[in-house]
Amino acid sequence: MSQLASNEESLFTGKFKKAKPKIKLWHKLLFLSPVFIIVLIYKGNDWHKKDQLANKGKDTFAIITNISNAGIRDPFEIENVAFEFRTGDSIYTGYTQAETNNHYAFANNGLPLFVGDKYKVRYVSDNPAIYEIDLKEPDPQTLIFYFNKTADVLRKLDLFKNCKDTERSIACFVQNVFLKYSYDGLATILFHDEYMAENISHNAIAFKRFLEKKEVKELMKKCSE
Helix, strand or coil, rough: CCCHHHHHHHHHHHHCCCCCCCEEEEEEEEHHHHHHHHHHHHHHHHHHHHHHHHEEEEECCCCCCCCCCCCCCCCCCCCCEEEEEEECCCEEEEEECCCCCCCCCCCCCCCCCCCCCCEEEECCEEEEEEEECCCCCCCCHHHHHHHHHHHHHHHHHHCCCCCCCHHHHHHHHHHHHHHHHHHHHHHHHHCCCCCCCCCCCHHHHHHHHHCCCCHHHHHHHHHCC
């Protein structure tokens, strides 16, 4: 009798353990399918874009028109650099993402980006809405602009103040640094006083180590003669 009462009590108090429902594999796949579809659409568009640029792409230079720490069109988007490029009689606007700190947005070559800079862009000839800007490849005019900015830094640092011809020595050093160290060398000088927290690659510590290199000392000596 007591056993029967116990079973009845369990029945009404809900003490029986409920069996967990088993989710079949096809149910799981059905649940995940929207995710797969989104991934496939994204990857499909990316493959199509790369294929079009590879087979129908043309190169020109785009001019940077706007730079922001947040999104250009929307504060919550990731594309924070706007640019324009011309094809035929038409001007197209494009957008891309660049790394930023509290002071600058950075090109992929380590240099700071400025409005007015020009970088190579590839677009599809019959559909310029498909494009890809290369923030490693500035045009010659932009490169000269960076040469001049690097020279300005060297003037302020007075590294060649005792030379017979300071301007010639500075120009010589900038050109030779670029030939030996490419954009990385220019960025090291441009960010000579930057904190490491703001720029992990190019900062005051990196600049000090740069000047201590045997090759750099030889370049300075060569350009000081």
